[in-house]
Amino acid sequence: MSALIKLNNGISIPQIGFGCWKVDKATCAQQIYDAIKVGYRLFDGAQDYGNEKEVGQGINKAIADGLVKREELTVVSKLWNNYHAPNNVKLAIKKVLSDLQLDYLDIFYIHFPIAQKFVPIEEKYPPGFYCGPNGWEFENVTLLETYRALEGLVDEGLVKSLGISNFSGALIQDLLRGARIKPALLQIEHHPYLTQEKLIKWAQAQGISVVGYSSFGPQSFLELDSETAKGAVSLFQHETIKAIADKHNVSTAKVLLRWATQRGLLIIPKSNKKERLIQNLQINDFDLTEQDIAEINALNLNLRFNDPWTWGASPEIPSFI
Template identity: 50%
Template sequence: MAVGPEITLPNGRKMPTVGTGLWKVSKDTAAEHVYNAIKLGYRLFDNATDYGNEREVGLGLKRAMDDGLVKREELFIVGKLWNTFHAREHVKENFQRTCSDLCVDYLDLYLVHFPIALKYVPQETRYPPEWKHEVDGPVIPVKIPFQETWEAMEALYNEGLAKNIGISNMSGAMLYDLLSYAKVRPAVLQIELHPYLQRQQLVELALTEGMAVTAYSSMGDTGYHEINMVPGGPRFVPLLKHDLIAEIAKRHNRSSAQVLLRWAIERGVAVIPKGSNDREMMENLNVFDFSLTEEDMKEIASLNQNLIFNDPGKYAGRLIWAW
């Protein structure tokens, strides 16, 4: 189980158990955010084309390396292949743009962001392309077998450009299909995971098959309110304000956020919380000097609702990711 500060991936490379996610970090603050995170001790940075801030993140990474705060080999940099680049001839294009924007010549981990292929949008037309082929147009899926995409990902691995490759937002059934033809097995499965969405079977499947699991949205609903992805009404309780989580935090003299992160780590899962200030970011790193009890874990298990916040079908206006 991933109870220490690093996880060993199938090829022997080490991945930090706690990193920082960069979704919704503004362009105006991204460079400083990353530079400051490195000063605080972060070494894993979870990026994606779709976040729209990779160039600014790259400036922060470059500044930290130029200033001698960290060496490239001490960082674990993650990128993600966007949906519009799934065709064999476009996978490397997206990868190279990510590396250029991040000011690096290789990635420690490259993930397929979603197992959803969308119509290609040339970089000169719009970058990042987001979900729609045209700004105010429809979402246009295309019929690209995932095997084609994965073979192009394997080529990046075999060339040494991506030190590890993996997938994100993939179901167990599709994961089994991928394993039937993969010559390079996925090193990591990244999924939405929190006490309202515990995914016990999927986590066990991935770990049994030798993959590391990374949880995103560990705090549940916090990033989804402004994009209308959280159920309305007075009955919904945000995880960070849940009485049970607060009570467990009080028992351990910790914050609710630390309990939520530790819950994932106790299950053998890595986490990539964002943190909006130095105090939160330091709290998120300091989760290795306490453990949850068996009773704590049982109580948190009772919160499962199979509640997915990050459902692309909701904001794409099309059922392209029926889970």
């Protein structure tokens, strides 16, 4: 079992969860079931991942088989860009809960600080970057309007904790000025090529827990045919990471995950292999030295693999410039 992290609303959640991004629908339900069987209790999903029905099947089978109780799980989803208008937030949560076959979510994030044009569920779901026959289009909706609609979901008991994802510090600061319920979590891309030290330090100082995704850096984006990822040295093969792993007699993957948790972050790795699933839950059984952490931090290149600027919108989306 993973260690628990207490959020700013008093709710405790596992520090290590299972990331559902890119989990194939054909095997997803069984992977979720197997993950619960070996000890995972947090499942990080999203509307845009397109596999929430299968995630729900795995969760509900595990509950029905007596492996776990619903209240022992932390089930996560994210509001996709096409549902930012307040009247569409309720449509989104109803669809998510229907797909998962659950009565409530433990955590609901705003996936990106981007308001795309609404696409009806019956037209295309999940819509991805689709905005209709005219291509990229956006809606004039502020982040605070969207967030206040999410606060309403908490009031109704449909969501327990709120999060924001892929937000810059300035956007978070502005949101905090108008939010009634402080975000409990911030999810960001985080690996040695993108350490985001200032953002993490600032968010944690505000009492916002930080979740790192793509802990293995370019590895997560190779199957997406990312030229940026293909041009980067694999962190599994990086000489600095390999040397630290050899010193501690652990895998390079374990070094990368422990580096994140030792900085106080939550993580959401995934694996198709049962033995790796178990290993990922056991990464906190050793400590990196201060020198190890400094050497890993020094690998920072401010290299972002998940950047809306590269999505092909016209004009480009300036999320991180």
